[in-house]
Amino acid sequence: MPNIKNKTGVGQAIDRVEGHLKVMGMAKYSTEFPVKNKVYGQGINSTIAKGEIVSIDTSEAEKLPGVLKVITYKNAEKLNTFDQVPTAISTTTIAPVLQSNKVHYYGEYIGLVVAETFEQAQHAARLVKFEYRKDPNPAIHLDKHEGKAYKPKDMEDYVLGNLEAGLSAADEVVDVTYTTPIEHQHPMELHAIIATWDNGKVMAYATQQMVNDATIAISDTFQIPKKNVRIISAFVGGGFGSKLNTERHVIMAVMAAKMVGKPVQVTVTRHQMFTNTGLRQFNIQKMKVGAKKDGTLTALAHETLSHTSPTQEFQEPCGQVTKMLYKVPNNRVTYRLVPLNIQTPFAMRAPGEATGSFALESAMDEMAWKLKMDPIDFRIKNDTQVDLSEKKPFSSRLLVECLRIGAEKFGWKERSMEPRTKRNGNWLIGYGVSAASRQAPYQKTNAKVILALEGNKVNATVRMDGTDIGTGSYTIIAQTASEYLKIPVEQVTVELGDSEFPVTPGSGGSWGAASYCNAVMAACENAVKTLRENRNIKEEEEVPLAKLLKRNQLKQFEADGSAEPSKEFNDHSVYSFGANFSEVWVDKDTGMYRIKRMVNVGAAGKILNPKTAYGQIIGGLTMGAGMVIAEQSRIEPNFGNFITRSFADYHVPVNLDMANIEVVFLPEDDKIANKMGVKGIGELGITSVAASIANAIFNATGKRMRELPITPEKLISAAVEPNVAS
């Protein structure tokens, strides 16, 4: 029963409940917790891409004042190691480290120095000398090792209909390849941990997106009971996927704490964030699109070639969008992986969808241009309300509405179909569009609510092990409690990120908002229901929470709640949809361009808080723009190290790069998705942004930029497409 008078409930654009803590520097991030007697660990990284360590000289480092221990494979604790190589990596996978003299990639941890101060540890780490037997032929370049490509274990080839038949039935065929570079998640907060080992029990303040999974990974790696591991992750300064799994610095910190008998803090440096905390893999995506003259799709194929590490396997599902976004009878989606001497890739914001949508939505634009059809009409013509890959209807799908409303807001009718025809001085002006989709997963989640009566007021505390990775989870959880307990948000305290709290799936994959809030709603409803039933209160009678506790003669009351996908959910395909529009001005001579305007329309279920939701979309658009403008991690072909070593050379967009942004949420009431009708938006915002900008660049210049990022150097060197009048 929604509370109309509630100004702080679900759907209200309230300020972040934890905002003042952050602004005042009072929100405690992992290494800000005061832990007595803590010492510092500094990881040492390999400086070869492949080979073996043949000797280690720790004497100089050990002589330094303050140095407590130098840990290498020679004296490290024995840990659980993979029984299969490569191992499919997930968020609970063990993370063995310092277990052998083998080096698999440049930057792999080969040691840890523990010292009394951070400076001592850093300095000593440089004094440990390693000699290697270097393998002269590390595998670094994907193109050179294509022959070693194999089908990843859990990625069967997807085939619908007959692709070749679909292509022969087509009037026009687009057959092109897109590439996207290695990118890094680079959350603002560096990965970090303070770990304590006390008689076989681990206590750690660690910056993790999923604390429950981290306890599993740690207990499995050290082979200790899960109940002996406690993780606290109260505030997380961004994750973008890089903090989903348990990285090796966590294991090193715990190991060191055990070995030196003191709490050990390990902070991963920004430079190490390139080599030790995951990355978005380099993808080569081959696309084939077949269509009839009238715009009907006849065939669609998406073949992705990527790389993984020699020991672990990960593939971002680039072809996911191609399986479900359009109505096409003949469809093929495949993945192949090549093991390279580069660290294991892992999820980065909208894994698969962010990069796959660049390929699909660029290819759709290429086909629309071939057909001389408006790219919006082309997409609408091939809309589907059924997910053909799952043979399930969508729970809700407002893609066509997103495209139409966006076109109106953006002024799409001002676009000229012919590239290079809209100009202003030295500028070539282009408009681009793309469709966006992102799965709206939802997972079993538990929550506890504790009510405490104080005078005539009830204060509520919500507890769950979920995390707020900077997205606004604290706020929407508080709003949900406010809504269903009918108390103002000021009376709600949210406590997150402690593995001793009720288990949740954590933050990631855009499932946080839906999963957390539905569980909180359930806990609140259970509390109210129990209190009413205890006193046999009739349904019509409205009793405020304080009275309810009083009538129960209770000062305090606790209730649990949980939420999980329903049968209806499982019978449907549940996605958020959106559309991106961009206006780009390209300098005709210098290769520089400016993104002038962006309009993003999203249909993402119930918007819990327009302010935090807006923040998520702006962040997504900025990160999507970053994919186009400059974001890339470049690997030295002979040495295998990243030559982009810091934020000075790993370019993310700056304020000046960003456009005027308009964000529109379409009202959507999807009770199949979950009771509250919430779908995630954290990843929808980045999806297909790159394509809309690249398509605008084509419309401006007649140049088809199929390789991200689109830097001035590439743009100036690219040729105008043959069928464009220049």
Place this chain on the structure above:
Amino acid sequence: MRPFTYTSATTKEQALQAFHPNAHYLGGGTNLVDLMKEDVERPDQLININNLSYSKITAGANGGLTLGAMARNAETANHRDVRTNYPLLSMAMLSAATAQIRNMASNGGNLLQRTRCPYFFETSMPCNKREPGSGCGAKNGMNAVHAIFGYSDKCVAVHPSDMCVALAAIGATVEVQQPGGSSRLIDFNDFHRLPGDQPEKDTTLQPGELITAIHLAPPSFADHYYYLKIRERSSYAFALVSVAAGLQINNGTITKAGLAMGCVAHKPWKLIKAEAYLAGKQPTQANFDAAADLEMNDAKPLQENKYKVEMGRNAIVRALTQAFDRKA
């Protein structure tokens, strides 16, 4: 970071005396301290020179202007006389780095900032500039942001400063104090050097010499100027290619041209041929094109930086056009 000692000098004598071959003067520290953290620079002593009395901007000879070596980049770029008489310098300096870095960076330090070549920064890779004799990783490696002019087999790095490109176009002299106590003047074009066989030497400065001032030539380009910086993002990025263009125009004729390019050579690349060509000519598109071609015909791009030739050519023409169009 390796341990080092720290001395703060209050007079130039103290600073010069404290100097020894393993010491470094500390300006704003925005380049030096970064390189120390990367283990590239390994001084055993830092001599803070920020308290010396060389932080003023004062009138110079013949209507010129003298920039103190310890004046901050931000203060210099925003100084009234710089904005009025040397807007080209101001524009170039404001295109560099970020507001925070410009607030710290000193003019002397800016001249001596080191290359951004990634091999130089990574101690596990070969680099003749960092470790003479170890080889040049970039020559046959990743050299997209490297030189197209004046490089050697030993080094293909570029000088990254924006300020210096404008100084090369405007004309300047660098005043330095020598350890012996005397001072000398270095023409700005002789201050930075080409790599040749000694890429470890960025400049002609001798060990221990302290920069105290930069004397700007009398202003010629207050009316017609433009600094074009082509880069990967709109701010906080080094140039791929940049051009500083100043024109003096009298009765429709170019009486003097000041032109230099950035990020194309081991030093700010003064476009001497183009300057000479334009002097006495009309400011027309055809003359701008011809001037640009004259310079760019000499370019010898490496494997990955061929784009710099067309980009550089277009940038010269665009900068000249913008300089001409700019109404005083």
